[in-house]
Amino acid sequence: MKQKNINRENLLNHGVTLLMQQGYHGTGLQEILDAVQVPKGSFYNYFGSKENFAAEIIGHYIEPYLIQLQAYLNESEGDAFTALERYLNEGIAELEKTQFKGGCLLGNLTGEIGDTSDICRDALQKALGRYRDVWEIGFERAQKEGSIRNDKTAREIADLWVNSWQGALLRMKIEQTTAPLIQCKHALLDEFFKA
Secondary structure (H helix, E strand, O other), rough: HHHHHHHHHHHHHHHHHHHHHOOOOOOOHHHHHHHHHHOHHHHHHHHHHHHHHHHHHHHHHHHHHHHHHHHHHHOOOOOOHHHHHHHHHHHHHHHHOOOOOOOOHHHHHHHOOOOHHHHHHHHHHHHHHHHHHHHHHHHHHHHOOOEOOOOOOOHHHOOOHHHHHHHHHHHHHHHHHHHHHHHHHHHHHHHHHHH
């Protein structure tokens, strides 16, 4: 990998960490540059502005979650419901290990800059849309397998899921417990969505 790509990747990785910990407004550009030891001119060459950087961080942040969920679905030939459950259970366990730090960067940034930055709002919409789309694939498979109700479209179920899950993640942060996540998972996945 070229040094330019390595620097860019390092900036994005550190950007995710700092925005999760401190938010967009609480994270200074110099702090990011010092963490990665990249000159300011290079940063602007890669991203153009802090706002563009945040928009790219959003896409960078969601990618591993999409890959992981898709991998679980690909590994679960004929049992999409169990793949979705496994993804959630492992995510909940990870949040408990990190003592609820961060929550979801998408939810955090939506609350902080979702209505003030057109660039970031667009990136957030795309990221949440991509996340919803993978859930839709999982729910559609589970419907075909007979484990998820089919009186609603997979898209409708996925939209309700993402909306509810994002709210549960926010409550988890303020309550410092995964109870809202477990309740959301149980009420929707184990009850309301079940065939």
